Amino acid sequence: MARGTRSPSRLLMYRDVWALSPPSNGYPGAFPAGLIKNIKRQGWWGRDRLWMFSGSFHDRGGTTVDIQPEIRSKAGKLLARPTVVADCEELPFDDESFDLVTLDPPYSELEAQELYGLPYCNIPKVVNEAARVCRPGGRVLMLHRLIPWAGPWESKHKKRLVPEAVVGVYTIAGYTNIRCLSVWRKNESLEKFTEGRERP
Numbered sequence: 597m598a599r600g601t602r603s604p605s606r607l608l609m610y611r612d613v614w615a616l617s618p619p620s621n622g623y624p625g626a627f628p629a630g631l632i633k634n635i636k637r638q639g640w641w642g643r644d645r646l647w648m649f650s651g652s653f654h655d656r657g658g659t660t661v662d663i664q665p666e667i668r669s670k671a672g673k674l675l676a677r678p679t680v681v682a683d684c685e686e687l688p689f690d691d692e693s694f695d696l697v698t699l700d701p702p703y704s705e706l707e708a709q710e711l712y713g714l715p716y717c718n719i720p721k722v723v724n725e726a727a728r729v730c731r732p733g734g735r736v737l738m739l740h741r742l743i744p745w746a747g748p749w750e751s752k753h754k755k756r757l758v759p760e761a762v763v764g765v766y767t768i769a770g771y772t773n774i775r776c777l778s779v780w781r782k783n784e785s786l787e788k789f790t791e792g793r794e795r796p
Contacts, residue, residue: 610638610761610779618767622669623652624711625702627739628767631777635698638761640735640779642696648684648726649701649717652676659694661687663714685721687729691753695734697726703741703775720749727753732784739765743776756783 614634619626635641645658652667652675653660662678669675682688684699702708705716723744726736728751736757738744745759757780766774 613764615768618769626652644694645696646694648699650678687725689729692731693729695731697730698737699726700739724751724754727757730782732782734782736780738778743778
């Protein structure tokens, strides 16, 4: 694993590349082996965790969300049942419910259809939803080929996410691709930040 560096720009941002092992359960889109360990090592773990597009991932202390009620291997073996069955474009949670929100949606329309038999999600919508349910001081992590830093599509919650890290992630395999783990930290709202402060 390459040693991470901090950018000298005005935004102090962690940058790294992680070479990880392929997932062991054979489910397409499963997290590479070692990803969770590295997330914990960086201090990005949370107490109240939400995993959007959770697929075969298990987290005993967290909440997993997937649109499919059962996740099965190609051979039909049951791999997981999400805690909540829901569309990640419209999460059934209150604002600011989690301090770690991780999303790993399909990477293209073709992959969504061929691997899962589902339509491709609206990336701006799912990023906005992740930002909405993240608490101030919490983090949103997204594993994808896209890096949705900013744009006119941003909700008021997404505008409060400050980029904290960008990590290239690839698996040590015969033929692989690189993805990006984008990490943001959520700031307080302006109203909350100014609460209780004296005004001139």
